[in-house]
Each structure stands twice: as structure tokens, then as C-alpha cells.
Amino acid sequence: xxxxxxxxxxxxxxxxxxxxxxxxxxxxxxxxxxxxxxxxxxxxxxxxxxxxxxxxxxxxxxxxxxxxxxxxxxxxxxxxxxxxxxxxxxxxxxxxxxxxxxxxxxxxxxxxxxxxxxxxxxxxxxxxxxxxxxxxxxxxxxxxxxxxxxxxxxxxxxxxxxxxxxxxxxxxxxxxxxxxxxxxxxxxxxxxxxxxxxxxxxxxxxxxxxxxxxxxxxxxxxxxxxxxxxxxxxxxx
Numbered sequence: 001x002x003x004x005x006x007x008x009x010x011x012x013x014x015x016x017x018x019x020x021x022x023x024x025x026x027x028x029x030x031x032x033x034x035x036x037x038x039x040x041x042x043x044x045x046x047x048x049x050x051x052x053x054x055x056x057x058x059x060x061x062x063x064x065x066x067x068x069x070x071x072x073x074x075x076x077x078x079x080x081x082x083x084x085x086x087x088x089x090x091x092x093x094x095x096x097x098x099x100x101x102x103x104x105x106x107x108x109x110x111x112x113x114x115x116x117x118x119x120x121x122x123x124x125x126x127x128x129x130x131x132x133x134x135x136x137x138x139x140x141x142x143x144x145x146x147x148x149x150x151x152x153x154x155x156x157x158x159x160x161x162x163x164x165x166x167x168x169x170x171x172x173x174x175x176x177x178x179x180x181x182x183x184x185x186x187x188x189x190x191x192x193x194x195x196x197x198x199x200x201x202x203x204x205x206x207x208x209x210x211x212x213x214x215x216x217x218x219x220x221x222x223x224x225x226x227x228x229x230x231x232x233x234x235x236x237x
Contacts, residue, residue: 004066009058011044018043018061027212028064031089032057032082053079059223060086063215069222077151080227083219084144090216091136098209099129105202109195117190124185128178132213135175143168147224150231165228169221176213179206 005022015038019025029036034050043061047054056079059069075083106125110118146163183206192199 004064006066008067009043009061009065011042011047011054011058013043015041015043015046018065022065024064024211025061027093027208028060028215030093031086033085033089052082055079056082060215060219063218063222069218072226073223075223075227077231080151080224081148083224084147087216087219087224088140088144090212091140093212094132094136094209098205098212099132102202102205102209105198105205108198109192109202112195112198113192115191117185118192121182121185121190124182128182131178132175147228150228165225165232168228169225176210176217179210179213182206183210 004024005018007018007021009018015025019029019036019038026036029038032050032052034046034052038046041049043057044054046052047057053076055073056075059073059075063069102125103122106118106122110122142163146168147165150165183203186199186203186206
């Protein structure tokens with residue numbers, strides 16, 4: 001929805017300035033359950049106030065700013081518990097914010113226009129989000145409980161023979177990719193006149209969802225899964 005800033009986040013930077021440069025960081029704060037009223041606090045001050053490690057916060061903020069995380073970055077077990085909480089909050093955002101919002105926009109377009117393509121659009125999005133919900137349920141009910149057990153030093157070899165971080169990585173899919181098809185349908189093939197205001201809102205909602213799903217996948221692939229593999233290796237040594 002917004003141009004990614006490419007600013008490398010540092011601990012001394014003012015959070016308000018970073019948000020001004022990249023409003024997508026508001027989504028990050030929401031997933032961390034941090035109030036948007038950041039005053040003149042620096043990144044370090046904000047992290048201290050909310051009990052979040054600077055290392056973790058900066059790493060995820062840089063993903064939102066379009067910058068890769070460092071390879072083999074060390075995260076504590078508490079960091080990884082916070083990562084799982086972050087991802088769970090993002091699931092709530094997808095289920096109860098973006099899906100109802102986008103569905104509402106599509107229904108409003110249907111009410112205003114009789115084009116049969118809009119029926120196909122609704123069907124496509126509903127089927128797509130059904131896949132997303134299946135993915136989120138898998139993470140909530142299987143993957144995340146496994147990682148929490150592992151991080152709490154409750155893992156054992158028998159459990160790891162039945163499930164592992166690598167298996168989760170193999171199961172993991174880029175659930176944001178099909179949204180590109182939906183946007184292409186709207187941009188190229190669905191013939192709708194007028195209603196530019198509503199159509200713009202729909203596009204912005206789709207872009208926002210696509211962007212946050214992409215960051216969600218990056219966090220899992222570059223932080224959670226590698227850390228889980230390292231812990232498993234240590235326990236099996």
C-alpha cells in the first residue's frame with residue numbers, strides 16, 4: 001500500500017520518524033501490541049518500555065522497510081516466543097480485519113454492478129481465503145504449539161521424529177502469491193465503470209494484505225524456522 005522506505009533501522013532513531021517514512025510500520029506495532037502513541041521515544045526506548053529485545057524489533061522493522069535480516073542472527077528463546085505471539089496477532093488481523101474488509105468491498109461492487117466477473121471475483125477471493133485460513137489453522141494448532149514446547153525445553157527426540165522445524169518449512173507456502181492473480185483480474189479483465197473510490201479502497205486493502213502476508217512468511221522463513229532447527233540440533237547433539 002505504501003512505498004517501502006529502505007531505511008535501515010537503528011536503535012537511536014525516533015519511532016515517529018520511522019513511521020512517517022514507512023506507515024507499514026504501524027502494522028508491525030499492532031502485531032507487537034504496541035500503542036501507536038510513541039511520543040518522541042527512540043527505538044531502544046520503545047523496546048525497553050514494552051520488554052521487547054532491540055535485536056528482534058530492529059530485525060523485523062527492517063523487514064518491513066524492505067531490508068533483509070542478517071544471516072545466522074542470534075535470537076534468544078524469549079525473542080522467539082515473542083515472534084510466535086507476533087505471528088498470532090497477525091493471524092487475528094487477517095481473519096477479523098482484512099478478510100471482512102475486502103469481502104465487504106467486493107459485495108458493495110456487486111450491489112452497484114451486474115457484471116458476472118464480480119461473481120467470479122468473490123468466488124476466487126473466498127476460495128483463496130479458505131486456503132489462507134487452513135494455513136493459519138495449521139500454524140495455530142500444529143506448528144506454533146510445537147515451537148513453544150521446543151522453546152520451553154520440553155522437546156524430546158520422540159516428538160521430533162514425528163514433527164520438526166524442517167517439516168514445517170517443507171509445509172510452508174507463500175500464501176500471498178495468489179493475491180497477485182486477484183489484482184490482475186481487477187486491473188486487466190473485470191470491466192467496471194466508475195466507482196473509482198470503492199475500487200481504490202479495494203486495491204489498497206489487497207496491497208496491504210499482500211504486503212503483510214509477505215512479511216509474515218519472511219519472519220517464519222528467516223527467523224523462526226532456522227532458530228527451531230538450531231535448537232533441535234542442540235538437543236540431539
